[in-house]
Amino acid sequence: MQGDPIDLVIWDCDGVLVDSEPIAARVLAAYLTTQGVPHAPADCFERYTGLSMPGVRDRVRELCGIDLPEDFEARIRDLDDAEFRRHLKPIDGVRGAIAALPVRHCVASSGSPAKIDRSLDITGLGELLEYRFSARQVARGKPAPDLFLLAAETMGTAPRHCVVIEDSLSGVRAGMAAGMRTLGFVGGGHCGPGYAAKLAETGVPRVFDRMAELPTLLGFQGLLRPRI
Ligand SMILES: [Mg+2]
Known part of the structure; x- marks a missing residue:
């Protein structure tokens, strides 16, 4: 995990990509x-x-x-x-963060496929995130690791080379259970005071609140200029 090269970023949708x-x-x-x-x-x-x-x-x-x-x-x-x-609006800075990360990306959400498509289309993020996985594709939703493991397997990447970005307690638990490097995001409009501490109580190793920080947190700042 920490130290393993990153090949794939797996984005939760609600509260991470879009401020829904x-x-x-x-x-x-x-x-x-x-x-x-x-x-x-x-x-x-x-x-x-x-x-x-x-x-x-x-x-x-x-x-x-x-x-x-x-x-x-x-x-x-x-x-x-x-x-x-x-x-519906995208989370501040998320477009730039995706563009600044020179790895592959996919979405793995508890929402239905139609809801994921709609959220990405409305916010203009769809063109950046072609690969999408829904909890409808697995028997057990988050906090079970199944959805993230399905995403990694389908994308042909081992869990240790994946990063999960999640905002919910069940989501960070799912990421950690999948054996993936997991970051808790608390910059969404629903995250009140105290939420960062609550997310940290799950044991998630890193909690952050500005998407613009993500490339640096993952060690990519300076390697590639953001295209957008
Ligand atoms: Mg979420």
């Missing part, structure tokens, strides 16, 4: 409140960040004792779609 978590939490909180289980956006960050939609359904059942309607996923998808098209 504040929007998604607002949408989910309003929806859950209409279902009789009142939530504020902060509750949604705390409880559901980094989970797939089936994971959210399970967690709501566990925490609130209700089964969400069958059309839950479709409703959230439609509500998110409208809000994302109006408000």
Whole structure:
């Protein structure tokens, strides 16, 4: 890991590439409140960040004792779609960071393939990130390592040559469980005071909050001038 040459950067999407978590939490909180289980956006960050939609359904059942309607996923998808098209932005500096890293890149997200495509298209990052992996492709989502291992295997790279960039507790745990060098990113709009310490409690070796720092953190600064 540390010291091994980096061949592949595996990017989480929500909260790492795109600043979607504040929007998604607002949408989910309003929806859950209409279902009789009142939530504020902060509750949604705390409880559901980094989970797939089936994971959210399970967690709501566990925490609130209700089964969400069958059309839950479709409703959230439609509500998110409208809000994302109006408000979604890339994380500050992420385009420059990708361009400054002379390695291969892919996305590995708990979101559906359609959600990943939509987020990258809206923010203009799609042209930089051709290879995309969704938790729908594996039996166990994050914090299991399966998705990252699938991404590495498909890209033909050993885990020790991969770097994972993640913002959620389940995501950094998945990266570490995959035996990959894992960095916790806390620069998204949903990361309040105290979140960096919480992420660090997972044992993730590095937590950072500015994407512009990433090439230096990975030892690439000065090797290549950013193209963008
Ligand atoms: Mg995330």
